[in-house]
Amino acid sequence: MGKLIVVGTPIGNLEDITIRALKTLRSVDLILAEDTRRTMVLLNKYRIKKPLLSFTEKNSKRRIKEVLPLLKEGKIVALVSDAGMPVISDPGYNLIEECWKNGIEVDVVPGPSALTSAVAVSGFPGSKFIFEGFLPRGKNRRRLLRALKEEKRPIVFFESPERLISTLKDILEILGDREVFIAREMTKMHQEFFRGKVSEALEHFGKKEILGEITVILSGKR
Incomplete structure (x- = not known):
């Protein structure tokens, strides 16, 4: 073998x-x-x-x-x-x-992981969190967010540049204006880290073209 x-x-x-x-x-x-x-x-x-x-x-x-x-x-x-x-x-x-x-x-x-790297630099608790991979689109995404409404642990997921804004809008509408950490292009030349409210993230990323691979960490329900 x-x-x-x-x-x-x-x-x-x-x-x-x-x-x-x-x-x-x-x-x-x-x-x-x-x-x-x-x-x-x-x-x-x-x-x-x-x-x-x-x-x-x-x-x-x-x-x-x-x-x-x-x-x-x-x-x-x-x-x-x-x-x-x-x-x-x-x-x-x-x-x-x-x-x-x-x-x-x-x-x-073993090697690098966007999941653990983002958690490490986010400032959110790293001892307990849940990982949702890539979120689904449209109605299925909103259905998943509603199911996560009572989740108290940080929620980690990957997102594409094309869907980041629509996902943040759904989060704001369904889960509220929570703290969020967004890592874009980690370890690359144009690496960007953002931490703030979901509404602030919408304003920040809504002003420019979004490129690269994205990892998002959303605070749980307090």
Whole structure:
């Protein structure tokens, strides 16, 4: 039997990769990547030449059928996402589940995480919080927010630049003008941290074009 290794990669700044992650990526037989183009940027920086195969939510079932025989033959396969720790709001859990079912060893090389990085610098309590991944759109988002109205722990979620304003408007309407922390483009050149009221965040981000990856932390009900 081979081995599947879940490898954490930088959330932005490519220098945040660990020594162990580099050693692992240099040693495996195959790398499964959410976006091969983005992973290639990382591999090229560190002069790593390994076979790359795309592994997305849409093609995961087909890829699993292709990769499982390789693992059973003794191949060592790494799983990476676009940024941060794989499987955290990224594809891959079903491959890992199949490995467990088939007696294939699974290992992990920990790396940066936008989730924990944002919590660490937010000033909100880090001992207890809930994580909602990417919020749904429209009515489903409003339904989820209503379900979270009595939640007392900080609520962490990822958001896209295109939906940040509409999400903040729904939060203001349903949950009120709570404290919010927004991390944009963490560890990158244009990193931005904002902390204030939801209404202030709407005013701040409503004045400019919003770009990059966003992590939001909303205070719980007091």
